[in-house]
Amino acid sequence: MRKYVVALCAMALVAAATAGAIGLPGGGGKVDTKKFDELIAQIEEVAANFEAAKVKVDECETALAGIAEKHGIADLFGDPAKITELKDAVTDDDKATLTEAAEGLTTVPDDLNAAVTKATELTTKVPDALSDLATQITENPLAAKDLQDKQSQLEAGKTSLESVTTEAPGLVESATNLGDTIAGLM
Amino acid sequence: MRIFTRYVLIIAAVVYVDHAVLPRLLPEGVAPDLTLATIIYLALAVGGVAAVAAGFALGLISDLLGWGPVGVGALIGTLAGAVFSYFRGQIYERSLLVPAVFTAVAFILKKAITLGLLAGTGAPVTVGWPVVGRAGVAALVTAAAAFPLLFLYWRLLPPRRP
Numbered sequence: 001m002r003k004y005v006v007a008l009c010a011m012a013l014v015a016a017a018t019a020g021a022i023g024l025p026g027g028g029g030k031v032d033t034k035k036f037d038e039l040i041a042q043i044e045e046v047a048a049n050f051e052a053a054k055v056k057v058d059e060c061e062t063a064l065a066g067i068a069e070k071h072g073i074a075d076l077f078g079d080p081a082k083i084t085e086l087k088d089a090v091t092d093d094d095k096a097t098l099t100e101a102a103e104g105l106t107t108v109p110d111d112l113n114a115a116v117t118k119a120t121e122l123t124t125k126v127p128d129a130l131s132d133l134a135t136q137i138t139e140n141p142l143a144a145k146d147l148q149d150k151q152s153q154l155e156a157g158k159t160s161l162e163s164v165t166t167e168a169p170g171l172v173e174s175a176t177n178l179g180d181t182i183a184g185l186m
Numbered sequence: 187m188r189i190f191t192r193y194v195l196i197i198a199a200v201v202y203v204d205h206a207v208l209p210r211l212l213p214e215g216v217a218p219d220l221t222l223a224t225i226i227y228l229a230l231a232v233g234g235v236a237a238v239a240a241g242f243a244l245g246l247i248s249d250l251l252g253w254g255p256v257g258v259g260a261l262i263g264t265l266a267g268a269v270f271s272y273f274r275g276q277i278y279e280r281s282l283l284v285p286a287v288f289t290a291v292a293f294i295l296k297k298a299i300t301l302g303l304l305a306g307t308g309a310p311v312t313v314g315w316p317v318v319g320r321a322g323v324a325a326l327v328t329a330a331a332a333f334p335l336l337f338l339y340w341r342l343l344p345p346r347r348p
Contacts, residue, residue, distance in 0.1 A: 001234065001235055001238065001268070001271070004235050004238055004239070005238055005264060005265070005267075005268040008238060008239065008241075008242040008260075008264040009261055009264050009265070011242065011260070012242065012245070012246070012257045012258075012260035012261040012264060013257060013261070015246060015249070015256055015257050015260055016255070016256050016257025016258075017257075019249075019256035019257065020256075144304075
């Protein structure tokens with residue numbers, strides 16, 4: 001009987017290895033995370049677009065504040081009178097710099113509105129994906145580590161989507177005001 | 187052929203009850219392991235290669251149905267079948283307490299291996315004596331309840347004594 005016991009124990013180990021290799025639930029093999037990866041990639045793209053728009057607004061604000069400072073004008077954005085003062089002071093070189101900076105701003109409101117639309121759409125998909133992941137972790141605990149990584153990425157993505165939808169309207173307003181200010185200086 | 191049919195019937199019934207009925211009736215964490223109790227019963231009642239093979243088959247089926255890491259149930263089932271077949275001469279076959287206690291011990295071993303494997307892979311598991319102990323008590327109660335029923339069924343099988 002001993003040889004049968006040894007053979008069956010070996011078969012149990014082979015079954016474990018096979019299950020792991022072909023990714024059976026409970027086998028601990030590589031799980032298919034394609035749909036989660038796609039969602040995470042879309043969220044990252046939205047977050048990257050939002051950050052890029054934010055950088056453009058920051059760069060433009062910095063350029064304008066730098067020019068104002070060069071002419072001895074501080075706190076430009078808090079006082080409309082100082083904008084009039086700056087308008088009289090700007091040189092052609094300053095105008096060229098501001099024109100270049102303002103060109104970058106033209107697409108920002110549209111980019112941000114598109115980011116908000118996409119973020120709203122993706123936000124509705126995240127809870128289902130998280131619930132799906134929780135189910136898969138329960139059903140396939142040996143592959144839980146991979147799935148938990150995706151869970152953390154999705155949680156982080158959810159937070160960044162929330163900040164996109166919250167911050168974007170203010171940033172659109174800033175970009176529009178900044179564009180108007182620069183146009184007024186020309 | 188008749189014995190084979192009875193094995194298939196036992197396996198099918200145990201798999202169905204263990205997978206579909208008991209989880210609905212009992213809270214999570216105290217789900218008993220009727221599969222292991224049946225493997226040990228078969229080893230005590232029938233013994234030999236048939237019991238070892240049944241232990242492997244039942245263990246593997248329960249693994250594949252998602253009750254544990256694939257291979258652990260099959261390995262424990264095979265070893266339980268072999269160990270209890272070997273000792274069946276020393277264990278009074280119609281005693282309730284001894285096989286029930288051994289079932290609980292085997293179940294705790296299986297639970298410990300499963301939890302150890304899961305914890306090793308970073309799976310979200312709660313490992314601790316309360317978990318293992320609760321599972322052991324559940325296995326003891328299951329075995330105590332299941333053995334009389336299985337003994338009743340056993341009377342229909344051709345008796346094989348060591």
